[in-house]
Amino acid sequence: MKKIDIHIHLQKDDPTLESYLAHMDAHEVEAALVHATSREEVGNEAVRKAVSAHPDRLYGSVYVDLRRPVYACIDLIKEYRAHGFKSIKLFPNLGYDPNDEQFEPFWQAVEDLGLMCLSHCGWLAPAPDKRERRSSLTATPFHFEIPARRHPGINFIFAHFGGGATYLETVTLLSRLKNCYADTCRGWGVWVWEQRMPGLKGLDFHHVLFGTDSIGAQYGEHEKWWTQTLLDMGRSEDDLKLYFYENNARLLGLGA
Numbered sequence: 001m002k003k004i005d006i007h008i009h010l011q012k013d014d015p016t017l018e019s020y021l022a023h024m025d026a027h028e029v030e031a032a033l034v035h036a037t038s039r040e041e042v043g044n045e046a047v048r049k050a051v052s053a054h055p056d057r058l059y060g061s062v063y064v065d066l067r068r069p070v071y072a073c074i075d076l077i078k079e080y081r082a083h084g085f086k087s088i089k090l091f092p093n094l095g096y097d098p099n100d101e102q103f104e105p106f107w108q109a110v111e112d113l114g115l116m117c118l119s120h121c122g123w124l125a126p127a128p129d130k131r132e133r134r135s136s137l138t139a140t141p142f143h144f145e146i147p148a149r150r151h152p153g154i155n156f157i158f159a160h161f162g163g164g165a166t167y168l169e170t171v172t173l174l175s176r177l178k179n180c181y182a183d184t185c186r187g188w189g190v191w192v193w194e195q196r197m198p199g200l201k202g203l204d205f206h207h208v209l210f211g212t213d214s215i216g217a218q219y220g221e222h223e224k225w226w227t228q229t230l231l232d233m234g235r236s237e238d239d240l241k242l243y244f245y246e247n248n249a250r251l252l253g254l255g256a
């Protein structure tokens with residue numbers, strides 16, 4: 001089945017994703033959204049180079065650290081919007097709360113620029129430096145409730161289905177707000193479906209997105225597992241098409 005992956009990253013040994021594109025080609029993955037991170041070798045400029053080398057296949061998502069001054073963050077997203085980027089990537093595990101009132105001018109800019117927002121959600125492996133502050137507490141879907149209510153023009157994507165312990169926050173926001181979505185990346189994004197957690201059955205599949213966090217060579221097995229799991233849970237072929245392709249095409253503004 002044709003697919004679009006809403007959540008991949010650059011690979012250290014594959015800086016312009018040439019090898020990754022070969023996996024995409026082999027498995028009918030037509031396009032992918034590439035999220036920059038804080039590490040320079042896979043950061044904003046590296047993503048810009050990779051996506052500009054592969055227009056129509058790869059799209060860019062600019063990493064923003066909201067611990068920096070708000071106006072510096074706004075300048076950064078304007079710069080990358082001008083390069084054609086479609087999304088911002090956040091990592092609130094570092095200790096800021098996206099609901100905080102001080103970020104309102106930032107969210108207004110995200111909306112005015114027509115960007116969407118994908119945030120890491122949930123648990124995170126310990127950093128190599130154990131003293132670095134990392135917490136799951138601020139990286140949950142409810143920490144996006146205020147900007148999501150105020151800014152219906154921003155589409156919010158909760159990565160890893162919003163985390164294992166907090167997946168019910170995801171279910172709540174996906175059911176109540178039109179501009180909230182979740183991807184099903186490995187880790188908790190797979191776990192909640194594997195465990196058939198309560199509340200997943202009734203979800204409107206217009207809000208559930210195929211995203212893998214760079215599964216690469218395993219796209220084939222992954223597709224088989226998801227198809228089987230979702231059909232077992234009573235989902236239709238139409239739901240599968242929404243999940244693997246149509247929702248992501250709509251969010252990226254691609255003619256579907």
Ligand SMILES: [Zn+2]
Pocket residue numbers: 007008009035213
């Ligand atoms: Zn990721």
